[in-house]
Amino acid sequence: DIQMTQSPSFLSATVGDRVTINCKASQNINKYLNWYQQKLGEVPKRLIYNTNSLQTGIPSRFSGSGSGTDYTLTISSLQPEDVATYFCLQHKSGYTFGAGTKLELK
Amino acid sequence: EVRLVESGGGLLQPGRSLKLSCAASGFTFSDYYMAWVRQAPTKGLEWVAYISYDGGSTYYGDSVRGRFTISRDNAKSTLYLQMNSLRSEDMATYYCARLRYAMDAWGQGTSVTVSS
Numbered sequence: 514d515i516q517m518t519q520s521p522s523f524l525s526a527t528v529g530d531r532v533t534i535n536c537k538a539s540q541n542i543n544k545y546l547n548w549y550q551q552k553l554g555e556v557p558k559r560l561i562y563n564t565n566s567l568q569t570g571i572p573s574r575f576s577g578s579g580s581g582t583d584y585t586l587t588i589s590s591l592q593p594e595d596v597a598t599y600f601c602l603q604h605k606s607g608y609t610f611g612a613g614t615k616l617e618l619k
Numbered sequence: 620e621v622r623l624v625e626s627g628g629g630l631l632q633p634g635r636s637l638k639l640s641c642a643a644s645g646f647t648f649s650d651y652y653m654a655w656v657r658q659a660p661t662k663g664l665e666w667v668a669y670i671s672y673d674g675g676s677t678y679y680g681d682s683v684r685g686r687f688t689i690s691r692d693n694a695k696s697t698l699y700l701q702m703n704s705l706r707s708e709d710m711a712t713y714y715c716a717r718l719r720y721a722m723d724a725w726g727q728g729t730s731v732t733v734s735s
Contacts, residue, residue: 514681547721549664556727557664562720600664604721607678608654608666 515539515603519611525619532588534614536601541581545605548577548586551613552597560599561586593618621645621724623715628729635705641698641715641726648696649673652718655689655700657711658728665711668700669718682708705733 516539526532536546544564549557559568561577564584574589588595596618601611627639639655654669668679668689677689688701698715710733716722 545721549722556714556725557722558725559723562723566720568723602664602721607680608656608669608721610664610666613663 515542515606515609517601517603517609517611519601519614521614522612524614524616526591526616527619528591528593530591532591532595532616534586534599534601534616536579536584536586536603536611538582538584538603542603542605544580545603546577546579546584547602547604548575549600549602550595550597551600557600591616591618621717623717623724623726625713625715625726625729628713628731630732630734631705632735633706633733636701636703637705637731639700639702639713639715639729639731641700643696643698643715643717646717648691649693653689653691653698654716654718654722655698656714656716656722656725657709658714659708659711662711667713670698702731705731707733709733 518537520535546564548561551557560571560575565577576587578585599614603609622644624642655667658664670677670689674691686704690699712728712730714728715726717724
């Protein structure tokens with residue numbers, strides 16, 4: 514089974530900051546990597562699919578990159594409404610979610 | 620608009636069975652693989668099972684294989700999850716999800732509580 518290691522677990526940042534969240538797979542997942550945002554009490558929302566494809570309706574400040582085993586979600590300029598927990602998901606072989614990154618405002 | 624509405628959750632004792640349903644609308648149900656994903660209280664997300672377009676192929680996570688059965692009725696645009704031999708660790712919110720490059724649309728979830 515493919516394991517996903519997500520970091521950091523917790524992140525505190527200021528409005529306007531550039532924020533990065535990382536996921537490392539236990540083996541090459543060939544860019545089959547998605548990012549989701551889950552606000553408190555809400556359903557997960559897909560932000561990025563297949564490493565760098567932006568979901569329709571998602572602001573362009575969100576972007577994804579990576580290859581092989583290492584992937585990154587970047588928020589170019591943090592907004593108050595971005596406070597949420599972020600999860601990565603590999604879908605190369607079955608599905609494995611990362612443990613999540615809780616993002617808060619400093 | 621894509622809509623997924625889960626139902627059937629509840630409170631039950633360990634060892635009992637429960638069947639969840641997910642009614643889909645706003646898209647051609649039979650054109651998509653579908654999945655169940657769960658989230659235990661204050662925990663992360665865990666894939667439970669997924670099913671092919673016509674139900675001919677099914678796949679399960681290690682923690683539920685042999686106890687849970689995923690199925691679908693394309694005529695009714697409905698996805699199901701039969702859960703048997705429930706354990707305390709199965710307690711979670713269960714989400715129905717459409718699969719297109721993995722989960723792209725989610726229902727609001729239905730809560731399953733397992734407690735004696």
